[in-house]
Amino acid sequence: MTGPPLKVMQWVNTEDCALMTSIPTGAYVKVIGSLLYYSGQRSLLAKDIRHIKDLNEITSHMLEVVQAQMQLSGKVFDVNMNTPAASLSGRLRGGHPEGMLPNGLSTTQGQVLQVIRRFSVHEHGISLCDLKSQLDSLMTMDIRTSLAVLLNEGHVFCTIDEHHFKSAVQ
Template structure:
């Protein structure tokens, strides 16, 4: 991918067919990014009875090593499991989009069309845009703290709770601990006032 060798990968797709032998199971998994991928899972004779075989039409998540032999891609699976919660498919798609944004330094819209370029460090320095890798709650808390970082002591915990009254006390406290540990914010005059060094 862009002259980079990929080795350990995670894919989510639909099983199109499978063939079982004495020592392995061969799956044809379609992750909708190209032709279906050949996936091989070696099985141990003693554990063969413990393996649940996924049937065609089932969504699975596969972790394994990518192989390329004579121009044919295949995946040597370490783990295959059925996807029981369909939110996992959406989550995987979002991870793929985020990986593309980080690898290519571009921002994509919902149809994967390029909308703007990011600086090479992967972070935007425009006001209101949050660094990569933060959850929605972490982004919201950081955004409010950044807005008040111009004040001498930053923002108090009580004012932060007032501004983010739709978040629970525990969510705000947990997020503050994370943001401090990651260096996004720091306490000022006491443990109840916070600023961001990015202002």
């Protein structure tokens, strides 16, 4: 309900098949995995699929989607949809909190995302090695940390393996 249909794949061993419980058709599930892009198709490589029994999890997910959209659009609101005074006082001339870009990313994360976007025109995106050479002024650990944040927040996704990346939004 919060995104377009997505093909999900899960690789299991024969021993794991016996342990898997069947989930009824039409039931809500929570899938945790890696977003992949291959041959022009997005798919999800599932690491865990869990049946949702408490419908509060669905409500919570919808709220997380709204929050993520607000972060991506750069809007900050309190619970009453007012701009909080605290967020205004800590802003610079540019209108963002110090050290943060309009999309809520740090400067380093923004640099990593910018390079990945530039290389997203290529079929497989950019490799980690090429990313490091493009950002030679940054430490490898900072690049890896930024990648983890960008992957977790859905700004980038893996393509042919865990070391090739593309931007989710051009």
